[in-house]
Amino acid sequence: MGHEPDSFNICELGELLMMFQPWAMTDPANLLNPWVQPFAPKQAAPPSPHQQILNLFQAFQSLQESYLKQGSDFINQQQIGDLTRSFALNPVFTAIPSINNLMPNNPVSNFFSGWQPQPSWSAQTTQLPALGITREFQEDQNKLIKLHEQLVLAFGEYMQLFRPFSQNVSEKFSKILSGSGNVQNFDELCRKWINICEFEFQKVATAPEYSHTFGKLINSSVQLQNHVNRMQEKFSQLQGHPSRSELDELHQKNSEANAEMKKMQQEIEQLKQVIEQLQKPRSKGRK
């Protein structure tokens, strides 16, 4: 059992010769020489239109991946935390194996799967006291970042509740796909999937922790919106525009005035009726 010698490669010989006779290869006249031509460096054939399209697509895809990586790295720096390892879309995409198989490298799940808990520049900067003439703005910005993180964490907690949902749906649906569900047609298959999902969803949604987590999510979202409203209002006032608070105050006064007016109208009607009663001719009394 010996090592089989490499087969003789005439091209390698040509390349060897090229090393010693580069002038022979660079002289254009030699390119026409049939003895030299096989050993000449091969010029790449121009790509076919199909290949050009593929190249363009690959370039676009690599550009997209680089953007996604940049975004992923940026979010890593925001310190979302361990919670987001099992973030929204991973359990959803693993719930139905067929979808995962159709999109094994779907960019969205790849986007989230790369997150790592890291020290956050935002966590450090938001803890710094605000300084200088723009301190109020700095405080608003810091609070905005904190509220945004709070919302993302609340959303992560909310989606965590659906982990058993996705696992159970996946198991039950896999049984149907494997043939044990006795499905006769595609419509029936869809309805079975819907019923499974609805049943598992109700299990999650009726659990006590759901209302707590749902409330936390809504409250976090509204807190963020509330803070944004306040910041917008400050900018509006700086620019001399009427603010939301001023309009609300006007509406409130208008509403109270309307209610007061209606009440007065009612009292006037009652008084009118009393006056009508008093003005009725009295029945003739005894003399």
Place this chain on the structure above:
Amino acid sequence: MNTQQELLQNSIEFQTRIQKGFKVMGELGEIRVGLSAKTPIYNENKLVLYRYLPLPEIEPIGTPLIIVYALVNRPYIVDLYPQRSLVQGLLNQGLDVYLIDWGYPTSGDRYLDLTDYVDGYINRCVDAVLNEIGCSKVNLLGICQGGSMSLCYSALYPEKVKNLITMVTPVDFHTPDNLLSNWFREIDVDLLVDTMGNVSGVLLNSIFLSLKPFQLGIEKYLDFAKIVDQPEKVENFMRMEKWIFDSPDQAGEMFRTFLKAFFHENRFVRGGLKIQNRVVRLRDLRQPLLNIMAKHDHLVPPAASKPLKYLAGSNDYTELVYDTGHIGIYVSSKAGGDIPIQISDWLRSRETAN
């Protein structure tokens, strides 16, 4: 699974149906709802009180009936189209029917609260009907949130309400199977209203649909795909779609007071509800009560409505339960055909009393 040939056949039939469906949908034109003839008799701000014109061959008799619908959807669901119209059914029975159309609140209505709706709008609508007809009492039919408001009104003004009918109306908001109430329990309603002002109808609609997301979001359209080539059924489906997604915003203070009083504090059961500094007690309801419920109601489960029997002070309490859902109670063929007859018979048997 079917053989390959059967699958291919199914696929061809499906595609043919969908192609025809596109043609059918393209020829639909404007989706018209609320087709029963009516005339406005009172309006205030965005509110309009309509009187439905009696049918030519039937003269309405008896005490007028005012329908008080919820604020979260448009009231034309009770008159969606002639074959699915609670109003038509009531008119066929010879009842004199009125409907309060709340309109679409704007930011100017942000500070209207429960008092404004119950002691303001409903009270003035009732007065308008009393002046129009020249009678001393009306019958009220409250539906869903409108039923809760009707209960409050009837407890405050028993002298103006002869008979009270509630349909799919929540009374006990803290029953374990009330998913909506459980979800709303932990929401900071003060923060929500202070931030949003009027509460978006789109947001509320999304929450209602998320109670059964797969059935209401996916299965419904699977069913639609089966009938997509039938013009009449497509038109009826589109009418329902129009209504489902036609959600007015809710006045901010009304949302705050309603959510706090009922969803958070369950004031019908616990007591202590005040409207215009007057305490609302369900035991002050002495008039005859008819409580209509839907067995498969996921928004207002029957358990949320049944406590009315024990909380109300009336000696004349009747319950009807139909085998439908929350919306099916007014649009299903079975319930929709029977309910107007039941209501009419119940009202007529109590017409001469009081």
